[in-house]
Structures are given as C-alpha cells and as structure tokens.
Amino acid sequence: MSRRGGRHLLQKLISAPYIVWSVIFVVFPLFMVIYYTFTDGNGKFTMSNLAELGTSENVSVMMISIAIALIATVACLVVGYPLAYLISKMSNSGRNAMMLLMMLPMWVNFVIRTNAIYILTEALGFSETYTAAVVGMVYNFLPYMVLPIYSAISKLDNSLFEAAYDLGCTKFAVLRKVLFPLSMPGVVSGITMVFVPSISTFYISQKLGGGMFATVGDKIEGLFMLTNNYNLGSAFSIILLVLIIISMAIMSKFTTDDDEGGLLL
Amino acid sequence: MNNVLLRLKDISVKFDNEQILDNVSLEICDKEFVTLLGPSGCGKTTTLRIIAGFISPDKGEVYFDNALMNNVPPHKRPVNTIFQKYALFPNLNVYENVAFGLRVKKASEDEIRRTVHDMLSMVNLLGFEKRDISTLSGGQQQRVAIARALAVGPRVLLLDEPLGALDLKLRKDMQVELKNIQQRMGITFIYVTHDQEEALSMSDRVVVMNDGVIQQIGTPEDIYNEPINAFVADFIGESNIVDGVMLEDYKASFSGHVFECLDKGFKNGEAVDVVVRPEDVDVVSPEEGMLRGIVTSVTFKGVHFEIIVDIGGFKWMIQTTDFQPVGANIGLYIEPDAIHIMKKSEYSGIYGDYSSYSEDFDNLSNAGEELEDE
Incomplete structure (x- = not known):
C-alpha cells in the first residue's frame, strides 16, 4: 500500500465518528421529517399536510413569526x-x-431567565404582549448580534x-463612509x-406572549406534544427550514464571499 | 522660500506623565521639504500628528499662514497625511480611494474624473483604476495613498515613515519619486523617518530630534558637517567622538596631541567633545602620523575598508581604501577641517567609541528601532 493510500485510510478513520454521528442524528432525522411531511397518519403518500399550511390561520402564524423575528433582529441591531x-x-x-456584563445572563438557565423577564415585564406593565415577546428575544439573542459586529x-x-x-470627513461622515461599510x-x-x-x-413567545398568539415554534410544539400530529408538525418544520435557507441566501448577497461574515453559510 | 507657512511655538505634550515633546518650536517654509529625524520614541510622529490635528498639545501653538490652528479639526486643515500603513479603504477600488476626498468635498463627477486621472498619472498608476486594493503590491498601495492625499490639494503633505514597509531597492526609487512629486506639485512636505540616509538625501532641511527635544535644525550638509552635539554626530553617519580641550582659538588637544582646527569662540582650556568622521582620517606611516594605533579589525565594505584602530585604549573607526592587516601599527593624519569641536552636552561620553562595535550589534539595534515608533 502506498503512503498516500495509508494517509487516505487514516483520514477516513478520523472522520468516522462524526460520519456515524451525523448519519444517525442529522441525516436520518431529516429524512424522517420529510417522510412525515409527505405521508398521512397511516403512512400513505399525501400532499395534504403542505396544503394545510395554506389555511389562513397557519399563514398568519407564519407571518407573525416572521414579523416578530424581524422586529427582534432590528431591535438587536439598534441596541x-x-x-x-x-x-x-x-x-x-x-x-x-x-x-462579562453581556455574557453573564447567558450563563443563567434559560427557563429561569425567561421567567425572570416575565416578572419584569409584569412589573413594567406590558406582560403578555407582542412587545414582551420581542423584549425576551432581544434579551436572549443580543450577544449574538454584538459579538460578530464587535469583532469586525x-x-x-x-x-x-x-x-x-x-x-475632509466630519466625525459623522467618518462613521457613515468608513465604519458602517467596513463593519x-x-x-x-x-x-x-x-x-x-x-x-x-x-x-419565549409562549411564556412572554402569554398565549395571546402563536409562532411557528409554538405551533410545532403543540402539534408534536399535544395533538401528536407529527405529519403537520413536520410540514411546518420543513417550511421553517426553507424560510431560514432563503433568508440566509438573501443575507449572503450583502457580503463578499471571502469575508468571515457568513459564519453560518 | 522664505515665507513661513507653518509655525510650531513652544509645543509640549505629555502622555501618562511621560514627556513626549518638550518645548518644541519650529518654522517651516512654503514649498520646503523638511524631515523630522530621530530614533524611535523621540517625538517625531507626535509632532506630525499635532500638525495634522490628531493630537492637541498640552501647551504651545500651531500657526498656519500666521493663523492659530490649535482648535481647527483635522478635516478643516490644509494638510494631509500619508499614513505608515497607507490606510487605504479596502472596500473601495483604486479610483474610489483617490476620489474619496473629492467626493467628501462634493466635487463634480467631471472634476473628480479629471483629478483622479491626473493624480494616478503622476504616481504612474494609470490603468489601475478598477483594481482592488488587496491586489496591489506595497509600493503600489503607497502610490495610491500619495495620489489620494494629493487629490484634495493640500498645501502641506505629512508623511509618516512612508517607505518603512518597502524593500531597499523600492525605497530608493520611491525616495527619488517623492522628491520629484514634491517639486512638481510645489507644496511643502514634512517627512518623518528614523533613516538618516533617507533624511540627508531628500530634505531641504533636517530636524534632528531626541527625547522630545529638537537637537539641531539645518541643511543636510550643516547637520552632517557641523553636528551640534554628540547625539547628532553619532546619529547622522559614523563618528569618532573623543574628549578634548580647547587650548585657544583654532587649537585643540585630544588623544595626547595638539591639533590645528577651524573652530573658535570657546573659553581657553574649555573641555569639549571632538568629532572626527571616519572618512576624514588619512592613514599614513607611524612616523608621519599625528596619532599612532594598532588595527584591531578590518571589514571590507565595497567602496572602502572599515578598520577599527586602538589609540591609547579608545577605538576609532576609519574608512580607507588601503587594506591594513589586523595588528598593523599605523599612523593617522587629520586635516584641520576634519576636526569638529562641540560643546559638552548631556550626551557627552555616551557615543562615538567603537570598542563594542560589531556588525551584529549594529544590525540588532537597527532592527529594534524599526519595530516601534509610537
């Protein structure tokens, strides 16, 4: 066996644990989600799950999710x-x-953190509203906005x-013409x-929104945990996946390929 | 040439209790090429940044055309800077970098196109308009930086060690080119460097600085031929600096011999520093020599040999075209005009002895110097 072949074998051996892992926990579950999406409760092929996403109630759930996520993202950017x-x-x-100040809350348990915000929004008089849900998201996700911008x-x-x-730039023009484009x-x-x-x-949306509205995540949770409707739940999950892929594709248009910006793509 | 364009008056600056500049006063004329020269940490870059407006002095005034500039922010000063690391905008191409200042000034597209073309042609970069900054070599980036700064029509261009990152050959070419650009544009250049050769070959006047104090201001010839103290003598070129006594006008005694010289105006019997440049010493036979010594090392330098001669325990450096073997007994002959007498200063006794001299040591200290300057 040549040296090169030997190295090849070694490389395969090194990657084996992850390949096994990803087949069991990434590839197989994804196929299951797709399988459930296109079958009914009896395992027969159907498009009805996807069709049901088109009902006005479900469309509004998706719209609300997108709207809240957008608002939370903009708020994170502004702050x-x-x-x-x-x-x-x-x-x-x-x-x-x-x-430290920014990371500290991240080290507190997620459930405790969210409940604490609930109490705070109650004290401030806007608990169980859209605003409360957005505040909760900003609270949880702000560091993910700050860190990449800071590093840039x-x-x-x-x-x-x-x-x-x-x-010849004024101080403000320096920000506009140099800082913003380069960051x-x-x-x-x-x-x-x-x-x-x-x-x-x-x-976050369930607890802080107080059940006033449902997001896609809440809907999926309900379908899986309460009504055991894996098929419609999977269809929702697939559509969420597609939404995310589309939005990331749009975002990647705003940055050049060689920059470290597209961390997730 | 005589009208003063820029004037610094009693400038002092402290950073964290460290005196960076101490009462610096300086006048710079229109269309002049002035170099601030000194070792790292001497305050030359700080002086430049005060002129640019990035630092305000703790004390002292900056005048431009006789108008006080202290409170004028950088973007309103008629000076522009070439930064050490060029500071080109990586998100803009060559054309847009050069056009940057013009766009800020809201110049018309027509004017921008014309000016960018002129500037790029001056720095020999026509045809590079669409290129990305990251695809340019160091020398090309340097040229873009020059074009960008000159495009806004400054009256003074400030250059902060602009050639430091370039290799030797390119540096020599750029020296000539910078001097040409300065003369063609007819504007004032203030140039910061720690490279004495660069300073001597490009400047109309050189300002030698150390420890936040101006040591000497003069033409390159003045600075080299009549250094004011041991620091300047040592920093500019090679120097043998020995203790001496001024016996009377035109007569000095050092190394156990009385020499005729061209200096006067000292007190009779005053202790002084005596500078003799290595190239000004003639090697003769021991009998003919004013001084006698033993050769302790010889280095071939191409145009000449550099020999170290032990004269009564003090090591002299001498440059000669005649080979002298190590251990040879030789005589030295020094003409009156080769002897420069300086008043004793705080630098006396620190410089000018080649006892510990070696090539390696020289290179080491130079490398350290280039590492950092504010």
Missing part, C-alpha cells in the same frame, strides 16, 4: 451596533467588564478613520445569528 462600537473603543479592562470593528485599523477625517460583514453575520433562532423560538 447592539452602538454597544459593539463602544466596546471596541474601550480600554482592555473596560472591554472585559462589558463582555475591532479589526479595523484606527488609521482608516484618521485617514477619512484627514481627507457590514459583522452586521450580516449578526443579523443571521439573531434572525434564525428568533424565527424558530417557541418558549
């Missing part, structure tokens, strides 16, 4: 971008303190800003990382 910029301008100790900004050499200033890769990746979990979340 997160200036924060990321400020952190990048801080001294080392200040930066570490801000990072901190990579920019300070002399780029000075050069723009030197060439776009971070923004794109932040948007992706917030939008994807936002659109598929279920507990």
Whole structure:
C-alpha cells in the first residue's frame, strides 16, 4: 500500500465518528421529517399536510413569526451596533467588564431567565404582549448580534478613520463612509445569528406572549406534544427550514464571499 | 522660500506623565521639504500628528499662514497625511480611494474624473483604476495613498515613515519619486523617518530630534558637517567622538596631541567633545602620523575598508581604501577641517567609541528601532 493510500485510510478513520454521528442524528432525522411531511397518519403518500399550511390561520402564524423575528433582529441591531462600537473603543479592562456584563445572563438557565423577564415585564406593565415577546428575544439573542459586529470593528485599523477625517470627513461622515461599510460583514453575520433562532423560538413567545398568539415554534410544539400530529408538525418544520435557507441566501448577497461574515453559510 | 507657512511655538505634550515633546518650536517654509529625524520614541510622529490635528498639545501653538490652528479639526486643515500603513479603504477600488476626498468635498463627477486621472498619472498608476486594493503590491498601495492625499490639494503633505514597509531597492526609487512629486506639485512636505540616509538625501532641511527635544535644525550638509552635539554626530553617519580641550582659538588637544582646527569662540582650556568622521582620517606611516594605533579589525565594505584602530585604549573607526592587516601599527593624519569641536552636552561620553562595535550589534539595534515608533 502506498503512503498516500495509508494517509487516505487514516483520514477516513478520523472522520468516522462524526460520519456515524451525523448519519444517525442529522441525516436520518431529516429524512424522517420529510417522510412525515409527505405521508398521512397511516403512512400513505399525501400532499395534504403542505396544503394545510395554506389555511389562513397557519399563514398568519407564519407571518407573525416572521414579523416578530424581524422586529427582534432590528431591535438587536439598534441596541447592539452602538454597544459593539463602544466596546471596541474601550480600554482592555473596560472591554472585559462589558463582555462579562453581556455574557453573564447567558450563563443563567434559560427557563429561569425567561421567567425572570416575565416578572419584569409584569412589573413594567406590558406582560403578555407582542412587545414582551420581542423584549425576551432581544434579551436572549443580543450577544449574538454584538459579538460578530464587535469583532469586525475591532479589526479595523484606527488609521482608516484618521485617514477619512484627514481627507475632509466630519466625525459623522467618518462613521457613515468608513465604519458602517467596513463593519457590514459583522452586521450580516449578526443579523443571521439573531434572525434564525428568533424565527424558530417557541418558549419565549409562549411564556412572554402569554398565549395571546402563536409562532411557528409554538405551533410545532403543540402539534408534536399535544395533538401528536407529527405529519403537520413536520410540514411546518420543513417550511421553517426553507424560510431560514432563503433568508440566509438573501443575507449572503450583502457580503463578499471571502469575508468571515457568513459564519453560518 | 522664505515665507513661513507653518509655525510650531513652544509645543509640549505629555502622555501618562511621560514627556513626549518638550518645548518644541519650529518654522517651516512654503514649498520646503523638511524631515523630522530621530530614533524611535523621540517625538517625531507626535509632532506630525499635532500638525495634522490628531493630537492637541498640552501647551504651545500651531500657526498656519500666521493663523492659530490649535482648535481647527483635522478635516478643516490644509494638510494631509500619508499614513505608515497607507490606510487605504479596502472596500473601495483604486479610483474610489483617490476620489474619496473629492467626493467628501462634493466635487463634480467631471472634476473628480479629471483629478483622479491626473493624480494616478503622476504616481504612474494609470490603468489601475478598477483594481482592488488587496491586489496591489506595497509600493503600489503607497502610490495610491500619495495620489489620494494629493487629490484634495493640500498645501502641506505629512508623511509618516512612508517607505518603512518597502524593500531597499523600492525605497530608493520611491525616495527619488517623492522628491520629484514634491517639486512638481510645489507644496511643502514634512517627512518623518528614523533613516538618516533617507533624511540627508531628500530634505531641504533636517530636524534632528531626541527625547522630545529638537537637537539641531539645518541643511543636510550643516547637520552632517557641523553636528551640534554628540547625539547628532553619532546619529547622522559614523563618528569618532573623543574628549578634548580647547587650548585657544583654532587649537585643540585630544588623544595626547595638539591639533590645528577651524573652530573658535570657546573659553581657553574649555573641555569639549571632538568629532572626527571616519572618512576624514588619512592613514599614513607611524612616523608621519599625528596619532599612532594598532588595527584591531578590518571589514571590507565595497567602496572602502572599515578598520577599527586602538589609540591609547579608545577605538576609532576609519574608512580607507588601503587594506591594513589586523595588528598593523599605523599612523593617522587629520586635516584641520576634519576636526569638529562641540560643546559638552548631556550626551557627552555616551557615543562615538567603537570598542563594542560589531556588525551584529549594529544590525540588532537597527532592527529594534524599526519595530516601534509610537
């Protein structure tokens, strides 16, 4: 056996654990989801599950999910971008303190965290509303917006800003003409990382929205856990997957291929 | 040439309790090429950044055309900067980089097209308009940076070690080119470097700085031929600096011999530093020599040999075209005009002895210098 062949075998052996893992836990389940989507309760082929997604009730569930996810993403951007910029301008100790402050809530259990926000929204008088659900999402997903933007900004050499200033830009124009365009890769990746979990979340919207409305995630949970309708649930899950793939494809148009922005693509 | 364009008056700056600039005053004329020269940390870059407006001095004034500039922000000053790392905008192509300042000024598309064309033609980059910055070599990026800064029509161009990242051959070419551009544009260049050769070959005047203080201002010839103290003598070229005594006008004693010289105005019997350049010493037979010594090392340098001679324990460097073997007894002859007398200063006794001299050591200290400058 040649050396090259030997190395080939070694490479295969190294990747074997993951291949086994992904066949069992990634590929096979995905096929099951597709199988359920296109069959009825008796295992017969049908398109009725997909057709049922078109009912006005289900369409509105999807629309609400998309709308809430979009609003949460925009809110994260509005709060997160200036924060990321400020952190990048801080001294080392200040930066570490801000990072800790931002990450600390992430280390608290998810259920406790969400319940705590529920109590807070109650105290502030807007519990069980769309607003409360959006606040919950922003709270949970803000770090995923801040970190990629921060990393994009901190990579920019300070002399780029000075050069723009030197060439006649006002301080505001420096932000507009240098900072914003050059931090776009971070923004794109932040948007992706917030939008994807936002659109598929279920507990946050259920708990904080107080059952006033249902998102796709809530709907899927209900179909699987309460009514045992795996077929319609799978159809919802497939459509969610398609939605996410489409939105990521759109986002990737905004960044050049070689940038580290497309973290998830 | 005589009208003062830029004036710094008693500028002092402190960072974290460290005195970066100490009472720096400087006048720069219109269309002049001035170089701020000094080792790393001497304050030259800080001086440049004060002129650009990126730093405000703790004390002192900056005047431009006799108008106080201290409170004028960088974007309103008629000066532009070439940054050490070029600072080109990576998201814009060559054309848009050069057009950047013009767009900020809201120039017409027609004017932008014309100016960008002129600038790119001046730096020999016509045809590169559509190229991405990342596809350019270091030298080409340097040219784009120059074109971008000159496109907005500054009266003063500030250059912060602009050739530091280029290799030696390219650096030499760019030196000539920069000087040409300066003369063609007819504007003032203020150039920062730690490379004394670069400073001497390009400048109308050189400002030698150390420890935040201006040591000497003068033409390259002045600086080289009449260094004001041991620091300048050592930093500019090679120098043998020995302790001496001024006996009377035109007569100095050092290394156990009385020499005639061209200096006067010192007190009789005043202790002084004496500078003798290695190329100004003639090697003669021991009998004819004013000084006698033993050769301790010889290095072939191409145009000449560099020999180290031990004269009564002090090691002199001498450049000569005649080979002298190690261990040879030789005499040295020094003409009166080769002797430069300097007043004693805080730098006396630190520089100018080649006892610890070796090629490696020289290279090491140079490398350290290039690593960092503010």
